[in-house]
Amino acid sequence: MDPGFDGDRTHGDGVAYARERDADDPLARFRDRFDVPGEIYLDGNSLGPISDAAERSLDRAVEEWRTLGIKGWTDAERPWFRYGESLGEDLAPLVGADPDEVVVANSTTVNIHTLIGTFLDAMEDRPPGILANELDFPTDHYAIRAQLRQRGYDPDDHFHLVESRDGRTIAEADVIDALEEREIGLVFMPSVLYRSGQLLDVERIAEAAHEHDALVGFDLAHSVGVVPHDLSSHGVDFAVWCSYKYLNAGPGAIAGLYVDERHHGKTPALSGWWGHEKETQFELRETYTPADSAGAWQIGTVPVMSAAPLAGALEIVHEAGIETIRAKSLALTSYLISLVDDKLADLQCSVATPRTPEERGGHVAITHPDAERVSKTLRDRGLVVDFRPPNVIRVCPAPLYTRFEDVWEFAEQLREILADREYESVETDDTVS
Numbered sequence: 001m002d003p004g005f006d007g008d009r010t011h012g013d014g015v016a017y018a019r020e021r022d023a024d025d026p027l028a029r030f031r032d033r034f035d036v037p038g039e040i041y042l043d044g045n046s047l048g049p050i051s052d053a054a055e056r057s058l059d060r061a062v063e064e065w066r067t068l069g070i071k072g073w074t075d076a077e078r079p080w081f082r083y084g085e086s087l088g089e090d091l092a093p094l095v096g097a098d099p100d101e102v103v104v105a106n107s108t109t110v111n112i113h114t115l116i117g118t119f120l121d122a123m124e125d126r127p128p129g130i131l132a133n134e135l136d137f138p139t140d141h142y143a144i145r146a147q148l149r150q151r152g153y154d155p156d157d158h159f160h161l162v163e164s165r166d167g168r169t170i171a172e173a174d175v176i177d178a179l180e181e182r183e184i185g186l187v188f189m190p191s192v193l194y195r196s197g198q199l200l201d202v203e204r205i206a207e208a209a210h211e212h213d214a215l216v217g218f219d220l221a222h223s224v225g226v227v228p229h230d231l232s233s234h235g236v237d238f239a240v241w242c243s244y245k246y247l248n249a250g251p252g253a254i255a256g257l258y259v260d261e262r263h264h265g266k267t268p269a270l271s272g273w274w275g276h277e278k279e280t281q282f283e284l285r286e287t288y289t290p291a292d293s294a295g296a297w298q299i300g301t302v303p304v305m306s307a308a309p310l311a312g313a314l315e316i317v318h319e320a321g322i323e324t325i326r327a328k329s330l331a332l333t334s335y336l337i338s339l340v341d342d343k344l345a346d347l348q349c350s351v352a353t354p355r356t357p358e359e360r361g362g363h364v365a366i367t368h369p370d371a372e373r374v375s376k377t378l379r380d381r382g383l384v385v386d387f388r389p390p391n392v393i394r395v396c397p398a399p400l401y402t403r404f405e406d407v408w409e410f411a412e413q414l415r416e417i418l419a420d421r422e423y424e425s426v427e428t429d430d431t432v433s
């Protein structure tokens, strides 16, 4: 681990300690490269902010559209014809894959549709049972159920959920038990649970799935760009993620996907001409030949404008280094957890995120019985966090632009809001937070 993030240092209560950590932070210089909205932005796991590099790569695409027009497909600095593959190559090291195992395409939900569909079609002698968990982000379940239905399988019979023991986390042992007890052909799990921030053991789940002759896929939406991954060496069959959270590529930015090379050549469930073998794509043949790479899971024309910011956003992640990003992320979340324990536990706050660093993603869930109004009060004060029903305040100190002092300031202000019961006069409404 980076010496700048020695986890053993005991923290003082005061701001001096936070400032000392900031002074030692090897990533401190990256903060100036972002425009961070709000006083303190702790919501980078929902939507990361814009960076100078992302803005530049978007501007470049606009300029190439202006000056090159249709020639941009071949003559742009990063030719648009292979834009998805090219960004996939840049992303591959972040997930531990070979360049041709990763592509950017579509949205995360669409990628779940095409990949679940593809592997359901390819399961042959395996049972069509799919295993997920009850704490998943709902869109994953909507897509899986739809894919089962479209193949004539009743999701109520073929879609199984691992239950949580505590309402916050999923025990890997329970995933393994479910594999032993049921007919499962495919396991689909998140790397990090979106509410509690638990990081699951990808390697252990992948190994167990394969021992039971099941395929295994992961949704990395809440970990890509903040937790390093090793998909290839863990034998993961496929994965999906979005680029607008820790990768900071902008609202609705193009998503990413990984397909292990042993599955290249399979016919994607949602086939389209953009996933055709590139060399002959423009021959516009009647028959479809999938590209011999993850690129086959592209569908239609790459949306260059929603992909362009990712080029710059990835330069920043690589310059900082994913291992250093992870080290700082753990230092920030450990610090936040210790502040909640010390200053907020007597005000009905508790930490719902695992305390063991290896079991933690990039955000911390703080529970409070009046979490919705408390979150709103924080936002009114310029501290951007989000509320997740029923009682979670999600706090994400994203390492590229968050200071230790921001974490300290957050805890101070939260303490004030709770001690003065300031939140009690706040109105909540039903709008999305």
Ligand SMILES: *Cc1c(COP(=O)(O)O)cnc(C)c1O
Residues within 6 Å of the ligand: 107, 108, 109, 110, 137, 139, 140, 190, 194, 219, 221, 222, 242, 255
């Ligand atoms: C953010 C997120 C998504 C988002 O899907 P979109 O198709 O981009 O809207 C999907 N799954 C998980 C687990 C997420 O956290």
